[in-house]
Every structure is written in structure tokens, then in C-alpha cells.
Amino acid sequence: CSLQAGLAVLLKAERLFHSSYHSQAVHIRPVCRVSAGLSSLPEHPKRKSKADASCLAVSWELRQTLTVVFDFFSSGQGKKDWSLFKMFSRTLTDTCPLASQSKVYVDISPKNKEKELLEVSPPPTSVHEAIVQGDKKTYAVYDLLSPSLFNTSRSLNVQLKWKRPQDSSEMPIPILHAQRYVGGYGLQTGEICTLIYNTHPYRAFPVILLETVPWYLRLYVHTLTIITKGKENKPS
Incomplete structure (x- = not known):
């Protein structure tokens, strides 16, 4: 569908390049399509890697990702409201007919355990809850393949507003x-310092660092x- 339909409609180059951060990635990995004792379902939860001896047929999975960060809190004079049109100067107009799944997730988790602080419009097609880094998260889900989503209008502009007056905190x-910061001078003392913080009281998290x-x-x-924790950890 290129840029004619689906989520790719939002990928307006000048808006992406003026964001606070953007990156693209391509992930390729082998997955087991058919293994001994398992059905040949592509999305089987027990699919195995190519290295497994029980795998009879292998397929390659290609996953493309685009990450974009907009800092409207800093650039918008402390306002926390946002919408798809404010970020991308475009709205969603249609779904890609080739897509088997196309969804938009909006994090509406309450701040400081308070309820009904956020309001999203139009109303989502469903609400999904999940545990992320030990915290309970609530997401408003917009299923672009749902016929009811585009019934009243051919333009979907997801908006998030705060119900109570916004503070500047x-x-x-x-x-x-x-x-992360760069310190020192020249090749002799120049350095890149990256500080990773985990403030969870007891849980550790695996981290993959890409510099x-x-x-x-x-x-x-x-x-x-x-x-x-103040001690040097020498790589093995």
C-alpha cells in the first residue's frame, strides 16, 4: 500500500525529521514452520529456532520497525494534550487491504494511581491491560479493520486530552x-557515558544497549x- 493507506499514511518525512528522535530497524530471524509433534501453524506459540533438531521446515521472519519520539510537553509550553494531526499533520483515512492486522494502541494508564484523568477520542474499539516492567498498564485499542471505526467519518484523528487543568510539573x-552524555576532549580523553537506571524496588530487567x-x-x-553499583564489571 506504500503511503496510500494504512498506518504508513502518517509517515510524512518533514514531520518525522523534526521529531525529537526517530530510528528504523530491520529484524530477520529463522523460525520453525514445521517441527516433529507440532502443527505447521506460522503463529504457533511453541515455534522453535532453526538450531532445534526437531525442526523439519524453517521460514525466515522479517520485522520492520519505526520508532518516533515527539516531545510536545517541552515544545508545547507544558501542554500534555496531543493528537495524530498535531504530530504527523495527517490523519488515518483508510486501512491497507493487504494487512491482516492493523491497530493503534494509546497508553491511558492513570498517573499516580488516580482514575479518569485522561480522555481519548473517538472512543476506542476495545481496552487492553498488560503488565509492563512490573506495572499494570491500560491501553485504548483502535482496530483499523473494525467496520464501525470509520462509519461516521473517513478520517481517524486519535486525540488525548487531560480532564483536569494541567500543571507544569x-x-x-x-x-x-x-x-547519555559526551565528555572529555579529543581522542585522548573524549568519552561517551551512558547511565542506565532501574528504580524498581526488587526486580531486574534484561537490557540491550545500542549506541x-x-x-x-x-x-x-x-x-x-x-x-x-560502584564496582567494575569486566566482560568475560
């Missing part, structure tokens, strides 16, 4: 978050230092 910091290195920095693997 900072947004809550996630349990797992990171900070985007500025073009003017030259890195050497032997200078890598990992410090956890």
Missing part, C-alpha cells in the same frame, strides 16, 4: 530509563568500562 520518570556514535568520536574496544 515534569512528566514521571519511567522505572527503567537511561541518560549511536557521533562521527567525530573514534572508539576503542579495550577502553570499554562497565560499572554496576
Whole structure:
């Protein structure tokens, strides 16, 4: 469908390049299509990797992702309201007929355990709850394949508004978050420092760190230092 229908309609280049952050990724992995004792369902929950001896037929899974961050709280004079049109200068007009699934998820989890602070419009087709990093999250789900979603209008502009007057306080910091800065001078003392914080009282989380290195920095693997709780953790 390219940019003619579906979620790709929102991918307006000038809006993406003026966001706070954007990245693209392509993930390719082998998955087991048919294994001994299991049916040949592509979405079987017990599908195995190619290395498994019981796998009889292997397929390759291709997954493309686009991550975009808009900081409307800082650029919008402390306002937390947003909409698809404000972010992308476009709205969803139709679904891609080739898509078997097309959904929009909006995080409507209450802040500080308070209820009914957020209001999304139009009303979602369903509400989904999940546990993310030990916290209960609530999502408003818009199923673009649902016939009722585009009944009244051929344009879907998802909006989120705060019901009570907005304060100027900072947004809550996630349990797992990171900070990064560049320090030092030149090749001798120049460095990239990445600080990863886990504020959960007892739970540990697996982390995959991907660094985007500025073009003017030259890195050497032997200078890598990992410090956890004040102690150096040397890679094995």
C-alpha cells in the first residue's frame, strides 16, 4: 500500500525529521514452520529456532520497525494534550487491504494511581491491560479493520486530552530509563557515558544497549568500562 493507506499514511518525512528522535530497524530471524509433534501453524506459540533438531521446515521472519519520539510537553509550553494531526499533520483515512492486522494502541494508564484523568477520542474499539516492567498498564485499542471505526467519518484523528487543568510539573520518570552524555576532549580523553537506571524496588530487567556514535568520536574496544553499583564489571 506504500503511503496510500494504512498506518504508513502518517509517515510524512518533514514531520518525522523534526521529531525529537526517530530510528528504523530491520529484524530477520529463522523460525520453525514445521517441527516433529507440532502443527505447521506460522503463529504457533511453541515455534522453535532453526538450531532445534526437531525442526523439519524453517521460514525466515522479517520485522520492520519505526520508532518516533515527539516531545510536545517541552515544545508545547507544558501542554500534555496531543493528537495524530498535531504530530504527523495527517490523519488515518483508510486501512491497507493487504494487512491482516492493523491497530493503534494509546497508553491511558492513570498517573499516580488516580482514575479518569485522561480522555481519548473517538472512543476506542476495545481496552487492553498488560503488565509492563512490573506495572499494570491500560491501553485504548483502535482496530483499523473494525467496520464501525470509520462509519461516521473517513478520517481517524486519535486525540488525548487531560480532564483536569494541567500543571507544569515534569512528566514521571519511567522505572527503567537511561541518560547519555559526551565528555572529555579529543581522542585522548573524549568519552561517551551512558547511565542506565532501574528504580524498581526488587526486580531486574534484561537490557540491550545500542549506541549511536557521533562521527567525530573514534572508539576503542579495550577502553570499554562497565560499572554496576560502584564496582567494575569486566566482560568475560
